Amino acid sequence: MSQVTEPPISPTKRNPVLQWLGVVLLVYLLVVAVGMIGAGFKSATGERAEELFAFATNPFMGLIVGTVATALIQSSSTVSSIIVGLVAGGLPVATAVPMIMGANIGTTITNTLVSLGHVTDKTEFRKAFAAATIHDFFNLLSVVIFLPLEILFHPLERMGLFLANIFVGSGSASMKNLNVVKTATSPLVNLFKAATHIFPAPLDGILLIFLGIGLIFLTITFIGKLLKVLMVGRAKDILHTAIGRGPIAGILAGTLITILVQSSSTTTSLMVPLAGAGVFGLAQVYPFTLGANIGTCVTALLAATAVSGAEAVPALEIAMVHLLYNTLGVVIIYGIPFLCRLPIVGAETLAAIAADRKYLAFLYIVTVFFLIPGMLLGLTALA
Numbered sequence: 001m002s003q004v005t006e007p008p009i010s011p012t013k014r015n016p017v018l019q020w021l022g023v024v025l026l027v028y029l030l031v032v033a034v035g036m037i038g039a040g041f042k043s044a045t046g047e048r049a050e051e052l053f054a055f056a057t058n059p060f061m062g063l064i065v066g067t068v069a070t071a072l073i074q075s076s077s078t079v080s081s082i083i084v085g086l087v088a089g090g091l092p093v094a095t096a097v098p099m100i101m102g103a104n105i106g107t108t109i110t111n112t113l114v115s116l117g118h119v120t121d122k123t124e125f126r127k128a129f130a131a132a133t134i135h136d137f138f139n140l141l142s143v144v145i146f147l148p149l150e151i152l153f154h155p156l157e158r159m160g161l162f163l164a165n166i167f168v169g170s171g172s173a174s175m176k177n178l179n180v181v182k183t184a185t186s187p188l189v190n191l192f193k194a195a196t197h198i199f200p201a202p203l204d205g206i207l208l209i210f211l212g213i214g215l216i217f218l219t220i221t222f223i224g225k226l227l228k229v230l231m232v233g234r235a236k237d238i239l240h241t242a243i244g245r246g247p248i249a250g251i252l253a254g255t256l257i258t259i260l261v262q263s264s265s266t267t268t269s270l271m272v273p274l275a276g277a278g279v280f281g282l283a284q285v286y287p288f289t290l291g292a293n294i295g296t297c298v299t300a301l302l303a304a305t306a307v308s309g310a311e312a313v314p315a316l317e318i319a320m321v322h323l324l325y326n327t328l329g330v331v332i333i334y335g336i337p338f339l340c341r342l343p344i345v346g347a348e349t350l351a352a353i354a355a356d357r358k359y360l361a362f363l364y365i366v367t368v369f370f371l372i373p374g375m376l377l378g379l380t381a382l383a
Contacts, residue, residue, distance in 0.1 A: 019226050019229065022222075022226055023226050026219045026222050026226070027219075027302065028184070028185070029215060029218075029219045030081065030215075030216060030219040030299075030302065030303065031185050031302065031303065031305060031306040032185045032188045032189055032192075032215065032306070033081070033085070033212045033213075033215035033216045033219060035085075035088075035185050035186075035189040035212075035306040035307070036085075036189055036192050036193075036208050036209070036211060036212030036215065037082060037085025037086060037088070037089065037208075037209050037212035037213065037216075039089070039189055039193055039205075039208060040089070040196075040204075040205045040206065040207070040208030040209035040210075040211075040212060042089045042090060042205070043193075043201065043202065043204060043205030043208060044201070044202040044204075044205025044206050044208075044209065059094075059095075059097075059098040059147065059150070059151050060098070060376065061098075062095055062096070062097070062098030062099045062102065063098040063099070063101055063102040063105075063143065063147065064102060064373045064376050065099055065102060066079065066083075066098065066099035066100060066101060066102020066103040066104075066105075066106065067102035067103070067105045067106040067369070067373050068102075068106065068369075068370065068373045068374070069102075069103070069106065070102065070103040070105070070106025070107050070109075071106040071109045071369040071370065071373075076103040076104065076106065076107035076264060076265075076296055077264075077296060077299040077300075078216055078217060079099075079103045079106070080100060080103055080296075080297075080299060080300040080303070080319075080322055081216050081299055081300060081303040082213055082216060083096050083099050083100060083103070083300070083318060084300050084303040084304050084306075084307075084315050084318055084319055085212060085303065085306075085315075087311075087314050087315050087317075087318045088306070088307040088311045088314070088315040089311075093157055093160070093161075093314050093317050093318050093321070094154070094157060096318045096321075097150055097156060097157055097318070097321055097325075098147065098150070100300075100318065100321060100322050100325060101142075101143050101146065101147060101325065102143075104139045104142065104143070104293065104325075104326070105136070105139050105140060105143065105369075106369065107264055107265055107296070108132075108133075108135040108136045108139055108268075109365065109369045110265035110268070110269055111131075111132040111135060111265065111268040111269045111271070111272050112129075112132045112133060112135075112136065112364075112365055113365070114128075114132065114269045114272045114273070115128040115129045115131070115132035115133075115272050115276070115361075116361065116362075117273070118272075118273070118276040119358055119361070121276075122355050122356075123355075124276040124277065124278075125276070125351075125354070125355055125358070125361075126351045126352060126354075126355035127275050127276050127278065127282075127351070128272050128273065128275055128276030129347075129350070129351040129354050129355070129361060130275070130282050130347040130348050130350075130351035131271055131272050131275030131276070131280075131282060131285045131347075132268070132272050133346070133347045133350055133351065133364075134282060134285065134286055134289060134343050134344065134346075134347035135268055135289045135292075136347075136368065137342065137343035137346040137347055138286075138289070138290065138293075138329070138333065138343040139293070139329075141333060141339065141342055141343060142325070142329040142333060145329075145332065145333070145339075146325060146328075146329065156321045156324055156325055156328075157317070157321060159320070159321075159324050160317040160318065160319075160320040160321035160324060161313070161317050163316075163317075163320045163324075164312075164313045164314075164316040164317040164320055165313060167316060168312045168313050168316050185306055192208060192211060192212075193208060196208045196211070247286075247287040247334070248287075250284060250286075250287035250288045250291065251287045251288070251290050251291040251294070251330065251334075252291060253288060253291060254267060254287065254288040254289060254290060254291020254292040254293075254294075254295060255291035255292070255294045255295040256291075256295065257270075257291075257292075257295065258291065258292045258294075258295025258296050258298075259295045259298050264292040264293060264295060264296035267288075267291075267292040267295065268289050268292050271285050271288055271289065282344060282347065282348065283344070286343070286344065287334070290329075290330045290334060291330075293326040293329065293330065294323070294326050294327055294330060296326075297319070297322045297323040297326055297327075300318070300319040300322045300323075301316075301319045301320075301322075301323065303315075303319065304316040304318075304319040350364065
């Protein structure tokens with residue numbers, strides 16, 4: 001008799017308890033990585049952090065850096081976590097705010113690229129491209145509204161500081177002792193610091209920063225993979241249940257699913273093929289996409305828990321700015337009928353043009369996410 005071999009166990013049938021333990025471990029390593037970036041940044045710059053970032057005091061420079069970095073990395077969660085670590089190491093919050101705004105723009109490239117998968121069918125491509133670029137237009141409009149206000153009056157920075165002080169206090173020594181996360185992560189952060197101290201300063205701090213960034217890449221990648229296995233099937237159920245119940249339900253569903261899978265790119269990209277196939281219309285995709293903008297803020301808030309003492313307030317402040325910026329953007333833009341229509345009109349118009357001239361879709365991606373930011377970066381540097 002021939003021996004029958006059993007097929008390998010698929011990832012979806014592995015022990016979910018072990019998978020959740022893996023998620024917890026990866027979250028712990030994410031927080032460690034942010035602590036490494038902050039420690040490395042302080043070690044590399046000493047007390048001269050503000051001088052190091054003098055070139056980025058122009059808010060437009062910060063916006064462009066955030067956009068290009070996120071477009072290249074294709075993860076706003078990674079970029080926002082790195083920004084939290086840099087703020088913990090001394091990067092001024094005022095410099096970091098435009099970077100956060102830029103990260104919102106850069107992250108939209110992922111679902112726009114996904115829409116190109118429908119390029120062979122004109123009708124499907126038009127629907128998919130509109131569903132993808134509505135995220136672009138919303139985030140661009142949000143920057144147009146909030147960046148000038150932030151430059152003039154700093155409302156997000158002020159509100160973020162107010163909320164951070166409520167949750168953390170003044171960063172005094174008495175609060176420091178209550179930070180359980182800091183206590184749990186310090187041994188591993190100190191181990192990496194000791195390992196890099198074999199190199200002379202400031203090389204030791206620079207190496208620690210790069211190790212932290214690399215660890216963020218790894219942890220967020222594997223967290224995403226594990227959560228997709230654990231949650232995406234359920235996410236689809238939530239999606240189909242919520243989408244037909246109105247815009248508020250759509251926003252809440254987008255927020256919840258993005259928190260579960262820890263990736264707004266995954267959430268919004270999930271909608272693109274469904275829109276292309278005609279399962280959902282643009283009016284249904286729109287609020288769901290806005291919810292994804294809010295849900296992605298959880299990663300930065302989680303990263304901010306790595307910091308205690310005097311740096312705890314600014315680290316949590318920039319994470320709160322991220323949350324306030326995305327939430328207020330949804331409330332103001334989606335809540336005002338005229339503003340609410342602009343991303344829909346922009347996406348539909350661009351999709352109609354790109355469906356007839358498909359090369360324009362590729363030109364749009366290169367121009368918006370790389371060419372224009374690169375030109376502005378060069379002009380700003382020359383100014």
